[in-house]
Amino acid sequence: MKKYTKYAPQSAIAAFILLLTAVLYLSESDTMWLAQEQSLWLPTKPFLNSMMRLPGGLLLWISCWCTQLFYHPWMGSLALLLLWTVIVLGVQRLFRPQGWMRLLTLLPVIALAATVTQNGYWIYYMKMPGFLYAPSLGTALAIVIACLLRSLPGNRWLRLFAIAFTGFVTYPLLGAWSFLAILLSCQSLWDFVAVVSTITIAPLIYYRTMYAETMLKYMWSTALPSYRYGDKTYFWPYHVPYYGILLGFLLCIISRWQTALSDKKQRYGIVLVLAAVAGYSFGLYKLWYRDTNFTKEIRIQRAVEDRDWESVLRIYREKPSAWGHKEMPVTRIMVMTKNVALLRLGRAGDEMFTYQDGAELQHAPFPIKMTQVGGKMIYYEVGKENFCTRWNMEDAVEFGWRVTHLKYMAKAALVEGDWGVAAKYLRLLEKTMWQNDWARKYEPFVGEKKKCWDDEEIGFIMRLLPGGDRLDGDKTLVEMYLLQTFSHGMGADKNYAELTLMCALITQDIDLFWPRFFRFAELNGNNHMPTHYQEAAYLYGNLEPGKVDITGMPFDESVKRSYYDFCQFNQQLGPNMSEEEKAIRFRPAFGKTFYYFYFLVRNVKTN
Amino acid sequence: MSRLTNLLLSLVLLSACTAKLPTEYKESSAPVDIYPDYIGVTVPVNMAPLHFSIENEGDDYVTLLSAGDERIVLGGKEVCPSLKEWQRLAGKGDISVRVFTQQDGKWTAYQPFPIYVSSDSIDPYISYRLISPSYVAYENLTLQQRCLENYDELLIYGNMINSPEEDGQCINCHFTQGGNPERFQFHVRQGMGGTVIANDGDINKVDLKVEGSVSGGVYPAWHPTEKLIAYSTNKTGQSFHTIHLNKIEVQDTYSDLILYDVEANVVHPLECDSNELDCFPAWSPDGRWLYYCSAHYEQQDTSIVRDEDIIRNFRTMRYNLYRRPFDLATLSFGERQLVYDAMSDSLSATEPKISPDGRWLMFTRGSYGIFHIWHGDADLCLIDLNDSTFTPRVAVELNSDNVEAWHSWSHDGRWVVFSSRREDGNYTRPFFAHHDGNGHFTKPFCLPQDDPEYHRDLLFSYNVPEFMSGRVTYSPQDIAECVKKEAKKAKK
Secondary structure (H helix, E strand, O other), rough: OHHHHHHHHHHHHHHHHHHHHHHHHHHHHHHHHHHOOOOOOOOHHHHHHHOOOOHHHHHHHHHHHHHHHOHHHHHHHHHHHHHHHHHHHHHHHHHHOOOHHHHHHHHHHHHHHHHHHOOOOHHOOOOOOOOOOHHHHHHHHHHHHHHHHHOOOOOOHHHHHHHHHHHHHHHHHHHHHHHHHHOOOOOOOOHHHHHHHHHHHHHHHHHHHOOOOOOHHHHHHHOOOOOOOOEOOOOOOOOOHHHHHHHHHHHHHHHHHEEEEHHHHHHHHHHHHHHHHHHHHHHHHHHHOOHHHHHHHHHHHHHHHHHOHHHHHHHHHOOOOHHHHOOOOOOOOHHHHHHHHHHOOOOOHHHHOOOOOOOOOOOOOOOOOOOOHHHHHHHHHHHOOHHHHHHHHOOOOOOOOOOOHHHHHHHHHOOOOOOOOHHHHHHHHOOOOOOOHHHHHHHHHHOOOOHHHHHHHHHHHHHOOOOOOEEEOOOOOHHHHHHHHHHHOOOOOOHHHHHHHHHHHHOOOOOHHHHHHHHHHHHHHOOOOOOHHHHHHHHHHHHHOOOOOOOOOOOOOOHHHHHHHHHHHHHHHOOOOOOOOOOOOOOHHHHOOOOHHHHHHHOOOOO | HHHHHHHHHHHHHHHHHOOOOOOOOOOOOOOOOEOOOOOOEEEEEOOOOOEEEEOOOOEEEEEEEEEEEEEHHHHHHOEEEHHHHHHHHHHHOOOOEEEEEEOOEEEEOOEEEEEEOOOOOOOOEEEEEOOOOOOOOOOOOOOEEOOOOOOOEEEEHHHHHHHHHHEEEEEEEEEEOOEEEEEEEEEEEEOOOOEEEEEOOOEEEEEOOOOOOOOOHHHHHHOOOEEEEEEEEEEOOOOOOEEOOOOOEEEEEEEEEEEOOOOOOOOEEOOOOOEEEEEEEEEEOOOOOOEEEEEEOOOOOOOHHHHHHHHHHHHHHHHHHEEEEEEOOOOOOOEEEEEOOOOHHOOOOEEEOOOOOOOOOEEEOOOOOOOOHOOOOOOEEEEEEOOOOOOOOOOOOOOOOOOOEEEEEOOOOOOOEEEOOOOOOOEEEEEEEEEEEOOOOOOOOOOOOOOHHHHOOOOEEEEEEEEEEOOOOOOHHHHOOOOHOOOOEOOO
């Protein structure tokens, strides 16, 4: 029995880490996919140089490499598991906690897990490359270095020299994590003096002699993720896990004194240890970013990447069971992607208003701009390739190059016939670990305009390209710009004509509607006129009878009936009911008609 | 730190560079395909080694480089002679390069190609700005200096050293007095704005915006001998093409010229006519003429703002080349003289630069507009100033199907460096060509890099390459301290 008790703490630790990794894998696979799309690692000299221009460059370079592993979430999770195992074992070696006190070695790991799970939309906005792995990797390396330093002979001067030397040597490679390494190696007050001196002096010296591409004040926090958006830094709650890591180490150090306590006090100590682990776990749970729309947006992005339009619609409709019969709010980027999917499937005219509409803001502590989240994808899909390129480039400059930038810029260049730059981006993607198949899929299109034209993906978009060039600007409002542009457009291609008609419907502009309706009808030939377009024509014909005579148009009986029913119901409800109340009352019977959208959908604000 | 990576890379490359020539091989009449294209180029004797990679398929590669009695055999797909090896070869004259490839156990020898070595040395440095070919955002801008005799790249100043995210900082328009590293200037825009002027050991930041001027100084031209800098002042805007591959249009709605006296800190406006958009000043080598380009513009639709009117008519904005005589004693300029009426050719001529012997005026010409680096049709052209007809001609040897712009003459006029987007259409690379003094150039070659694939992998453009005679002695930190200071207001 004693034998089993001896191994119980280690088994509990192993079980906890395994469980943590499993939960991470099962619940964050989509986020992991997003993270690797929003990251980049290239085996090139310019890429290495770009990392090494700041202290901690090597750590970030390796972290970026590791982030690629998230392409297969199990692999990325496994890498984290390995790092966390190293940390637990390393901390045990460093501080040698006994018995159940060993559970304290879990605390830094739990805090590190929070650095992975707390981010949400920060994944789009974080400027530090490899930021999901850097904390775990930095901590693991710091512990390994600290173990090596502690294994040095006991000569005080040798130790002081070794601490200072290690701090100076590892600072360019690990950045601020080198401070942790020498801090963890402290065994005496003298050591601590050497550590503080090194931490104070090393960045100053390196700033004057080696690093001239960062501000002096950032030299002490380099290679640490910074939750900064615009002119605001968000300390709370994002910096909490980092203090949690330090507190975890501190508790491990304190635990060394428990052996001097009586058995009874040791038992209290175990309770406190369990409470600490529980507290950290609760903190992890609270900090864990969970948002259904965030996940749905990622899954929709993945479906678009796979050209799986049915899945886009299916994901759009999904809602957690907790919502019951309530409608789940949707973000504008979801609505726009849904409309692109319907256009692709040729069902926009029958279905675009049958889905839940909305303008839910993304749950982030700062305003999300569509140009930075999703808008580039929409621009690509609807033939606004210069704007797709532009915003990818702007983001690449501001947040660093990422896989997604190269992918969309390569595809946009193919659509436009900008072969040289398409080849460049595809060649770079081919050098990545997992995106090379993607690059090889698109490489045959370089220089092959006919092949592009005949391709289901690229050819469709080429047909949406504007007929003539002009100077323009979107003022960062993707949806407004597209609605404005397409609702005024006229095209000879049926899909283009349908897109202009869709936008004319959304803008609810009767004058813009009719020419696009007739153009679409002309290109649609003898095919059935989709329901929403009929609804709009019937409604506008009745609202402004003098403008277009609709009496000879072959409307479906169901369209006429639903319009009649809509008007009847409106009369039944009387004139005194507010629009908000009407929207609720009309929703069950008419929520999937254009009439409902025209009269009762209000305050849709785009971002 | 980039030196450390250079060293590591060199060690890896060195280990791959021991090979023997094959004894049996098949002759191929096809030319070898290499990147960068150095086939038949002329290089200065003091140039860094031209490293290249072989593009032809093969399982193994051997390359023979020979000059006179000097022979070097290198193995591998990437052909990277060391600096010493290259100097030995170049010291013997023109270099012959022969590539052998092995496929399925059989060797093929490609036709040898020459790399001509000119005894005309090139200026040892160029400076440039590294910038993503972006539109509005400008993080991680750096002014760099590159030694042409080796691969050392040195930071002059990077905007991130003074750029907290809440107050970004654009840096641009670096320029020296005749390549003198002790006298140079560049602008800082937005955060901590001003013009940084390094002047024989002093660095100062000045505010060149004076009452009545369009802006502070923009495009500079340092007088060849005096501490005087001519600037254009510009109100510049950007718009975006909806489909054209040029992608972006940079336009001036107003622009004028000013002369700045560095020692006196005084700005002298030249002429302020809102209908004449003057830009890109350039001095003649004797300092007696100021060349520039200018467009005549009158608002066509007065019901809209001027910016909008120019945007609508962007394809009709065309610039001619002019010059004005300059009197150093009075710091005054005479009447303008038309040098090249590009408008009558339905073309737009910008960025005039005069060769050090005063004979050749090189400029960039496109079908419209001012900012030709974004115009795919932009070409470098020449005017022989000794020929009183000032007839322009295209410098055919220098141009490609893509953009050529932002050229600079070496101190002796034997070399030019210019920006070209010929590699991929988007990323600007510096190209060099030898000038025979009579308006003829050799085939241009791209700035050599230690890693032959470097430019394919690099996601930055080289902006405004300018020759320099030596290394900048001010450290980036010194310049950063200057940038932090309040700009000294220039007087009018």
